Amino acid sequence: MLQATHTCKRKGAPTLDTHDTHGSRETHEHHGNRVEDFRLVTGAGTYAADWRVPGHSMRMPSIAIAAMLAAALPVDAAEVQSYPSRSVRVLVGLAPGGGTDTVGRVMTQKLSDVFGQSFVVDNRPSAGGNVAGELAARAAPDGYTLIIVTPTHVVNPSLYKDLRYDAIKDFAGIVRIVDAQYFLSVANTLPVSSLSELLALARSGGKPLSYASSGIGSANHLSGELFKSMAGINLVHVPYKGGAPALNALISGEVAVSFTSSAAIPHAKAGRIKTIAVTGRKRTPIAPNVPTIGEAGVPGYEVVGWYGMAAPAKTPRRRRPGL
16 A cells, blocks of 8 residues: 655654544534544654645544643643743744644633633745744744644755755644545646546647645645656646635636645535545545545555644643643
8 A cells, every 4th residue: 555654853852643542523614614523642752744644634623632742741830820821922833724733723712711811823934834834933932823734834844955944953843733634626628527537538639737735835835746646647736825716726727637625625516526436445425435546446555634733842841732
């Protein structure tokens, strides 16, 4: 079975892995996007990024997330009572409305509810998330600046020579909050309704089809490149500044194909696009009639991304929303 991993070890950081998980199932709605089945992982040891994670579309803990985080880390009682004493900024390196933004907003709402202080999303959609990454890396390590991280965070150092921060050394991992597979969707203007038809069209020798992503080095960009390689087809990559702009381009017919977050499902149900496959090893409960890419025509294909939360490297453990 195909596996793509990138593991970054940081002594003393919380474990962002797929073992010893605990959490609960629940469904959230954010701007029409269905966010379901998140999984919380806490502990101490390795900061890991594993793309071949079994599971459903998204997993997230219940409102007890903050209490669970607090229980996982040794903290000073007086510090817990005083933090946070003002609003906390949570950086998101992509545009509003996409999967990363949705995860960030669900998290900030939960944290605001539990701590009684505002946790506010600050979108900085530029340079593949590097602007948000640099802001977080350079922020005061006081617990009042956090960042939502994705596979892009650990991929960017291999793509950008002028990266002005260290993706590992400049950050302290807090928690891996989401495992999410992606949805292969096509524009209504494309005369296909299944993966086999898409492959036949792409192999027909005509003009290469375009596919949208949320940015260079993003998980859905690399999903597309892996798909091209394994299927033996040619697609032209068109990067956008987030999942929402990429999805809008697909809906309008500006691009032919995209590997989207679950934000695509309401649009597929409304007939605005056609979702023809999912990238995981198993079908997802939120779209049980949609086959996996592996079963529909590209055996062995499997990609599942992740979302996590981090803070500047020197942020005290007692200030990582238990943090």
